[in-house]
Amino acid sequence: MLAYILRRVLQTIPVMAFVALFVFSLLYIAPGDPAAIIAGDQATPADIARIHAQLGLDRPFLVRFADWAWRVLHGDLGVSIFTNLPVSHMIAQRIEPTLSLMILTMILSIVIAVPMGVLAAWKQGTLIDRAVMLNAVIGFSVPVFVIGYVLAYIFALQLEWLPVQGFTSISQGFWPFLRTLILPAVTLGGIYIALIARITRATMLEVLSQDYVRTARAKGLGQNSVLFLHALKNAAVPIATVIGLGVALLIGGAVVTETVFAIPGLGRLTVDAILRRDYPVIQGVVLLFSFAFVLVNLLVDLTYTFFDPRIRY
Amino acid sequence: MKRRTFMAGAACASLAAPAIAAAPGARVLKFIPQADLAVLDPIWTTAYVTRNHGFLVFDTLYGQDDQYKAQPQMVDGATTGDDGKRWTLKLRDRLKFHDGSPVLARDCVASIQRWGKRDAFGGALMAVTDELSAADDRTIVFRLKKPFALLPDALGKTGSNICAIMPERLAKTDAFTQVTEMVGSGPFRFLGDERVPGSHFAYARFDGYKPRESGTASFTAGPKVANFDRVEWTVIPDSATAAGALQSGEVDWWENPPGDLLPLLRRGGKLKVVVQDPTGYLGYMRPNFLYPPFDNKAFRRALMPAINQADFMTAAAGSDPALSHTGIGAFCPTSPMATDAGMSVLNGPHDLDRVREAVRASGYQGEKVALLAATDFPIINAIANVGADLLKKCGVNVDYQAVDWGTVVQRRAKKDPPDKGGWNVFFTYWTGLDNFNPAVDLALRANGAGGGSWFGWPDMPKLEELRNAWFEAPDLATQKRICDQIQQDVFDEVPFYPLGQLYQPTAYNTNLEGILNGFVLFWNVKAVA
Numbered sequence: 034m035l036a037y038i039l040r041r042v043l044q045t046i047p048v049m050a051f052v053a054l055f056v057f058s059l060l061y062i063a064p065g066d067p068a069a070i071i072a073g074d075q076a077t078p079a080d081i082a083r084i085h086a087q088l089g090l091d092r093p094f095l096v097r098f099a100d101w102a103w104r105v106l107h108g109d110l111g112v113s114i115f116t117n118l119p120v121s122h123m124i125a126q127r128i129e130p131t132l133s134l135m136i137l138t139m140i141l142s143i144v145i146a147v148p149m150g151v152l153a154a155w156k157q158g159t160l161i162d163r164a165v166m167l168n169a170v171i172g173f174s175v176p177v178f179v180i181g182y183v184l185a186y187i188f189a190l191q192l193e194w195l196p197v198q199g200f201t202s203i204s205q206g207f208w209p210f211l212r213t214l215i216l217p218a219v220t221l222g223g224i225y226i227a228l229i230a231r232i233t234r235a236t237m238l239e240v241l242s243q244d245y246v247r248t249a250r251a252k253g254l255g256q257n258s259v260l261f262l263h264a265l266k267n268a269a270v271p272i273a274t275v276i277g278l279g280v281a282l283l284i285g286g287a288v289v290t291e292t293v294f295a296i297p298g299l300g301r302l303t304v305d306a307i308l309r310r311d312y313p314v315i316q317g318v319v320l321l322f323s324f325a326f327v328l329v330n331l332l333v334d335l336t337y338t339f340f341d342p343r344i345r346y
Numbered sequence: 347m348k349r350r351t352f353m354a355g356a357a358c359a360s361l362a363a364p365a366i367a368a369a370p371g372a373r374v375l376k377f378i379p380q381a382d383l384a385v386l387d388p389i390w391t392t393a394y395v396t397r398n399h400g401f402l403v404f405d406t407l408y409g410q411d412d413q414y415k416a417q418p419q420m421v422d423g424a425t426t427g428d429d430g431k432r433w434t435l436k437l438r439d440r441l442k443f444h445d446g447s448p449v450l451a452r453d454c455v456a457s458i459q460r461w462g463k464r465d466a467f468g469g470a471l472m473a474v475t476d477e478l479s480a481a482d483d484r485t486i487v488f489r490l491k492k493p494f495a496l497l498p499d500a501l502g503k504t505g506s507n508i509c510a511i512m513p514e515r516l517a518k519t520d521a522f523t524q525v526t527e528m529v530g531s532g533p534f535r536f537l538g539d540e541r542v543p544g545s546h547f548a549y550a551r552f553d554g555y556k557p558r559e560s561g562t563a564s565f566t567a568g569p570k571v572a573n574f575d576r577v578e579w580t581v582i583p584d585s586a587t588a589a590g591a592l593q594s595g596e597v598d599w600w601e602n603p604p605g606d607l608l609p610l611l612r613r614g615g616k617l618k619v620v621v622q623d624p625t626g627y628l629g630y631m632r633p634n635f636l637y638p639p640f641d642n643k644a645f646r647r648a649l650m651p652a653i654n655q656a657d658f659m660t661a662a663a664g665s666d667p668a669l670s671h672t673g674i675g676a677f678c679p680t681s682p683m684a685t686d687a688g689m690s691v692l693n694g695p696h697d698l699d700r701v702r703e704a705v706r707a708s709g710y711q712g713e714k715v716a717l718l719a720a721t722d723f724p725i726i727n728a729i730a731n732v733g734a735d736l737l738k739k740c741g742v743n744v745d746y747q748a749v750d751w752g753t754v755v756q757r758r759a760k761k762d763p764p765d766k767g768g769w770n771v772f773f774t775y776w777t778g779l780d781n782f783n784p785a786v787d788l789a790l791r792a793n794g795a796g797g798g799s800w801f802g803w804p805d806m807p808k809l810e811e812l813r814n815a816w817f818e819a820p821d822l823a824t825q826k827r828i829c830d831q832i833q834q835d836v837f838d839e840v841p842f843y844p845l846g847q848l849y850q851p852t853a854y855n856t857n858l859e860g861i862l863n864g865f866v867l868f869w870n871v872k873a874v875a
Contacts, residue, residue: 069755071385073392074774075506075788078759079797080464083522084390115384116543117524126542182586190590197590198582295582295591297545305382305544308722310752 037346038335045327052323053105056316057098065310066090067114088114101316110320111313113306120317123302130200131298133210134290135283137218142225143276149226150233150272151260154241165230172227177286181220181293188216198295213296221290225279232275236268243267269340277333284322372575373873375858376597377866378588382544382581386536387524389464392506394777398601398866401566402549402577403444404510404530407435407454407486408502409567412863414681414782416498417567419558420449420511420531430493437484442554443513444528444535451480456517458486458501458509463521465507467785470817471500496785496817504566504864505779505786533557533572533869547579549868563870565862573860573872592617592853598873599854601866604724605664611853618856621849623865625680625778626671629658629729629845633771635804636795637763639710639742640770646840648704652740654696655846661728662775663848671847676790676833678778679847682822687830688837692844702741712743716764718772720751729845730773737771745770758801772801777865778847783825784813784832789842804841 068085069076085091092100104111110120153165189197195216201209240246241264249263288300299318306314337344379398385391388400409419418424422438441449455478462472472478477489488497501509511517516525528536534549541547557569580597582588589607591597593616603611603619611617631653633640640646659670673693677683715737719730734746745764749757754772762768781787790813791798794805812832819825836842854861860870 064749064756065752066756066759069759070752071391072755073396073506074755074776075392075780077466077788077791077798077800078761080522081759087520087522113543116386117526118543123543185587185590190594193594197594197596198587199580199591199596292584293587295545295580295584295587297542301544301583305384308750308752309384311384 034338034346038331041331041334045324045331048327049320049323053102053316053320054098056319057101058094060310060312060315061094061097063310067310067312070309071115101313105320110317113314114311115309120313123314124299124317124321127297127299127302129202130296131287131291131300133200133203133214134217134221134287134296134298135280137211137214138221138225138283139276141218142222142229145222146226146229147233147265147272150230151237151265153230153234154237155256155260157238162234165234169227169231172223172225172230175223177220177224177289178293180223181216181290184216184220185294200296200298213294217290217294217296220293221283221286224282224286228275228279228282229272233268233272236271237264240264240268266340270337270344273333273336273340277329280329281326284326373573374576374578375574375599375868375871375873376578376580377868378582378591378597378600379579379866380602382583383547383579384543385524386528388510389461389507389521390524394506394865397504397506397508399536399547399579400508400510400530401532402534402868403528403532403536404508404512405441405532405570406502406509406511406566407458408498409565410499410502410504411564411567414565416502417561417564418498419502419567420454424498428489430495431490433488433490433497434481435486435488437486438556438558439484440556441531442556443531444552444554445513446554447513448483449511449531450483450514451486452483453514453517454486454511455480456514457511460517460519460521461507461509465503465509466788466791467496467500467503468507468509470785471497474817492818494817495820500785502566503786505777505782531555533570534577545581547581549577549579551575557869563860563862565864566867570869572869574868577868592855595855598858599852599861599866601852602850603853605666605669608666608851608853616856617853618858619851619853621668622852622861622863623777623849624863625678625782626847626849627725627775627777628674628678628781628847629662629725629773629775630789631729631733631771631773631843631845632758632789632800632802633840633842634764634769634802635841636761637768637770638713639708639715642708642710643839644708645705645710647838648701648708648710649737649740649742650691650837650840650843651694651704652696652698652701652736653692653843653845654736655692655844657736658729658732659846659848661732662725662846669849669851671849674844674847676781676836676844677783677787677829678781680778681782683783683826683829685826685830685833688834691837698739702739705741710742714743714745714764715770716745716747716768718754718757718769719746719748720754720773721748722750725775725848726751726773729775733771733773733845761795761803773845775845775848779865784816784829790832790836792839792841802841804839806835806839806841809835809839809841 069081072081072084112119149165153162156162185197188195199213201213203210246264249259291298291300303318379395381395383395383399385396388396405420407421408416411417422436424435426433462468474491474494476491479487481487513529519525533555535552537548551572557571561568563569585604588600592600608619612619635641655672663670675689717734720726734744737744757769758772760768764770784790788800791800792804792806792809793799795803812828816828857873859874860872862870
């Protein structure tokens with residue numbers, strides 16, 4: 034197992050190197066010039082040329098890439114062209130809101146979606162099953178920002194239970210922290226719940242038709258034992274896989290959710306950086322997201338061993 | 347995971363969070379700015395949001411009252427001598443920077459020199475300056491090559507870039523490099539440790555600030571009395587969310603709500619929606635003089651009668667007549683330089699048949715016109731769409747290129763041919779303050795591709811001569827006469843097409859009082875019960 038983990042961790046190195054080169058190249062060939070954006074609408078072409086040179090953007094591609102890669106290897110993600118702040122500092126400022134939003138969304142989604150999927154499979158063809166599937170279709174088809182606006186209108190503007198926007202750090206109290214995250218997490222969770230509920234239902238239906246489930250029932254085991262100990266445990270591998278893959282969905286959804294609820298997270302940092310062509314920030318955030326995604330996939334692979342003892346690494 | 351481990355992790359995560367600390371009972375003004383404050387140095391960028399931040403943190407030697415006249419601000423008084431070629435400015439006593447150090451004349455000298463390297467008006471002043479020195483701690487001396495009556499106007503200009511006074515150690519920074527600290531002598535201190543770029547910026551009232559003792563607050567002139575202990579800027583990029591935050595009372599003031607949300611904000615009577623800046627914004631279509639067909643004066647002129655400013659302004663500001671203004675020439679209508687000279691070409695019938703005929707007669711061969719439309723700025727997108735449609739109706743072969751603003755600002759700086767990454771025409775809009783007179787209006791610079799001109803690189807020696815003459819004009823009447831000629835030259839040579847003026851209202855809670863006319867300023871405003 035340890036050798037497997039080590040091998041997988043080592044495999045992330047070429048992946049990250051490829052991502053770094055790919056992102057750097059993409060930004061190099063993409064249109065836009067941060068110097069022109071910094072200088073502003075009232076600047077002259079001469080001003081822009083001076084800032085361009087001052088920022089070192091006139092150096093050849095390979096020199097710039099080598100310089101950046103060397104610094105990244107030393108743990109330095111560089112300095113934002115616009116804010117003059119270290120990229121690592123900007124990421125550190127933004128990681129708490131995004132991480133909190135994603136963790137809360139995952140908890141909420143799993144707690145809601147897995148029982149929903151199990152229930153739908155158990156009650157296949159009934160009104161409950163159809164209601165669960167209808168929810169899943171809505172979750173898939175309604176855009177995240179629409180859900181966000183509707184929730185904000187009802188719970189923030191009309192009922193005044195929750196804030197319209199913003200984020201409060203957990204260091205300022207758990208309830209203020211949670212208050213700012215409830216609506217965003219429910220918003221972002223819509224599509225995730227739909228995804229997990231559907232895969233749970235489909236996998237459970239398959240498992241429930243297996244011989245060992247019939248045997249369990251024949252032995253006289255209760256419904257809960259059959260559903261949760263025998264069936265769900267055996268259905269867990271594809272569910273865990275989807276939960277892991279869904280992290281990419283969450284990252285994408287977080288960009289929209291953070292914008293709708295004005296949460297100062299990594300998603301908004303990325304969008305702002307792209308619009309401004311703040312190259313060091315874009316490169317730093319994309320590297321971080323790639324690393325997180327690789328790590329989540331590794332964790333998902335490792336969880337298989339807990340659900341299915343036949344899997345060995 | 348053990349509970350302790352989780353708690354430790356949560357504590358670590360919160361370490362990176364900004365230290366937001368408003369004292370209990372502090373009077374806090376919560377504000378949504380027009381855009382993210384990405385850059386803090388008001389000399390390094392011309393972005394308006396940075397200029398607005400600049401007025402919180404930095405003070406200026408002169409202010410501008412709401413009649414747009416320069417008035418002493420940090421300066422106690424000024425004397426001139428040597429037939430107007432020597433200006434002596436005396437600083438007010440006991441002015442302090444936020445780091446506690448006194449504001450000295452040498453700080454002002456270094457600040458003026460840095461500003462003069464970036465700002466067009468500042469550049470004009472420095473070009474006639476033989477020597478700028480600090481005679482003593484409170485005395486700044488300009489020795490000029492020739493009289494420059496506009497010196498107070500230059501030092502007190504309110505359009506970007508403003509002449510922000512900072513300590514000499516910061517002002518010595520290269521004008522093309524951002525300063526690393528925000529130390530000014532303005533009425534508010536910037537709280538750098540609370541800064542979350544893209545989200546949150548905070549300012550605390552500077553207790554060491556000494557407002558002018560006489561006069562009344564008027565735009566950037568007069569006493570700057572800060573009535574709030576803190577000003578917090580929250581960046582909310584989504585306008586529906588910003589509207590919700592203002593309606594729910596989470597913020598007090600939203601700088602620029604879009605036109606389609608104004609009826610919603612007016613409903614209920616809890617919010618005030620007003621046009622606070624009578625100079626508004628002026629829209630422009632800017633042609634590239636370097637390549638066909640806009641290198642042809644006859645072609646440029648042929649299109650001018652087609653411009654119906656009402657079409658552009660309806661698209662940009664909506665149908666509310668209070669939010670836009672047509673019949674705009676080369677200057678902001680609020681400016682004393684605004685004139686009717688030559689306006690018949692814009693105000694006449696917009697006969698497109700005749701325009702098409704004139705376009706053909708100009709020798710236009712159907713060349714493609716690369717039109718850059720910035721889709722991420724609603725106003726620019728709106729006027730670009732109207733412009734593209736109009737050019738097509740005039741028989742122009744439009745190559746409509748929908749890009750983001752980041753691409754427009756890169757592309758427009760290129761002098762390459764349009765089919766090799768260059769361009770033919772783009773659209774933008776500036777505040778009226780940046781179109782107030784020939785000193786501040788960059789679109790009127792016309793010395794070709796050699797340097798000094800804005801994108802489009804018009805080569806119009808007569809316009810440059812008129813601009814220089816304007817600087818030397820002895821009185822307002824002469825200035826106005828020169829501006830008549832400038833506007834006629836603009837309609838003759840067409841360095842740009844004026845598309846009208848629009849106003850962007852600001853919205854705030856009805857318990858706020860004392861908001862000054864002009865762009866957003868944070869002194870004088872107070873909350874009432």
